[in-house]
Amino acid sequence: MNNNHVKESLLEYINRNLDSQTEKSVRQHLASCEACKKECDSLSNWWTALEQxxxxxxxxxxxxxxxxxxxxxxxxxxxxxxxxxxxxxxxxxxxxxxxxxxxxxxxxxxxxxxxxxxxxxxxxxxxxxxxxxxxxxxxxxxxxxxxxxxxxxxxxxxxxxxxxxxxxxxxxxxxxxxxxxxxxxxxxxxxxxxxxxRLSALDALSRNLNQTDVKQELLETLPKQESPLVQLAFIDLMVQIREKSSVDILKRMLKNPEMNKSVKQRIEQGIQELNS
Incomplete structure (x- = not known):
């Protein structure tokens, strides 16, 4: 059982709302993972304090x-x-x-x-x-x-x-x-x-664009997004932060024959703004 699964199940584990098999798996993981055990103990203490x-x-x-x-x-x-x-x-x-x-x-x-x-x-x-x-x-x-x-x-x-x-x-x-x-x-x-x-996650991540790895992840994700709303939000963000490295990605997106008309127009406008 991985850490994320344990963290997702901690509240139910503390409140004994898991089925017997899942509870056993969580217990076994906590016995071998000090980090998850620490989080479980901390959450349990908070929970007890709240009830009191x-x-x-x-x-x-x-x-x-x-x-x-x-x-x-x-x-x-x-x-x-x-x-x-x-x-x-x-x-x-x-x-x-x-x-x-x-x-x-x-x-x-x-x-x-x-x-x-x-x-x-x-x-x-x-x-x-x-x-x-x-x-x-x-x-x-x-x-x-x-x-x-x-x-x-x-x-x-x-x-x-x-x-x-x-x-x-x-x-x-x-x-x-x-x-x-x-x-x-x-x-x-x-x-x-x-x-x-996805839109709200993009907005939250825009606070961490000073981190190279986060910005790179966003650039790699941009051409994979299919929702016009998400695409528009991405383009607006790239223009806002003046991310010139996104120009090549935007140009490749323009070659998609199924691209939404409004998105295509915004890409063309965004490329002009980034190149100005």
Whole structure:
């Protein structure tokens, strides 16, 4: 059993929702893979903590911060709407977590955000913060990064297109370039059957174009895309970043007799812009 399959099954494994054969396979893999075991233990600890959270009403300050987080999530998906993506009626928490604890996790998310803000303020005066506190904040930060990675990759592997879209949206919260998240986004861009998922994956990957390997992957993927919408988005991106190495690829695409007329016109225009 490979790592990705284990990660996709971790939540169900922790909640004992797997069939006996799959559960046995996951258990055997965890016994031999330290990295997956570490992620499983971390996720299990988070899950236990979430279930123990009291049903208390957050303060007005926490409420305001929560709405700020939600607004950031909305803004992160605004560009998807230009390509026909419609926001699901359920929140990403409800899409991924059981409904009875979704509210508790939302409150826990707010606490984490506030913790990050406190950590940022403490960095302004590092001498005033005890070493043990700095260590705890670093550990918490690493756990949050791991949790975000696990949730993002898991969502991108779900059967529902709306859940995979939520995985792309969640990837915007990753700090810098996470290799596992980038690999999952590239996989979605190349092979996802849903056009909206491929469009949103392309948009998310456009943040990492400073990486040569990511840009090269995009250039290799461009001529393999068959959806006119995805082709147009690719062309617009190449023109936007002034990627002159894409000109030869675009010229080869023009030779396709089945090329969509609008795409063909945009390619011709894009080549002119890139050569100017």
């Amino acid at each position: 959270l009291p049903n208390e009403k957050p303060s007005e300050a926490v409420r305001e911060k929560f709405y700020q987080v939600l607004q950031e999530e909305i803004e992160a998906t605004q560009q998807l709407k230009a390509y026909g993506y419609q926001k699901p009626k359920r929140s990403w928490l409800e899409l991924f977590f059981p409904q009875q604890i979704a509210g508790r996790f939302a409150f826990a998310l707010v606490i984490l955000v506030l913790g990050g803000l406190i950590g940022y303020m403490m960095k302004q005066e590092p001498k005033s913060m005890p070493i043990e506190n700095r260590t705890e904040i670093t550990q918490l930060h690493e756990e949050v990064i791991m949790m975000n990675r696990l949730l993002t990759v898991s969502l991108l592997q779900q059967q529902s297109a709306s859940e995979r879209l939520k995985g792309v949206s969640l990837s915007y919260r990753s700090e810098g370039s996470d290799p596992e998240i980038t690999a999952a986004l590239l996989q979605a861009l190349k092979y996802d059957p849903n056009v909206n998922v």
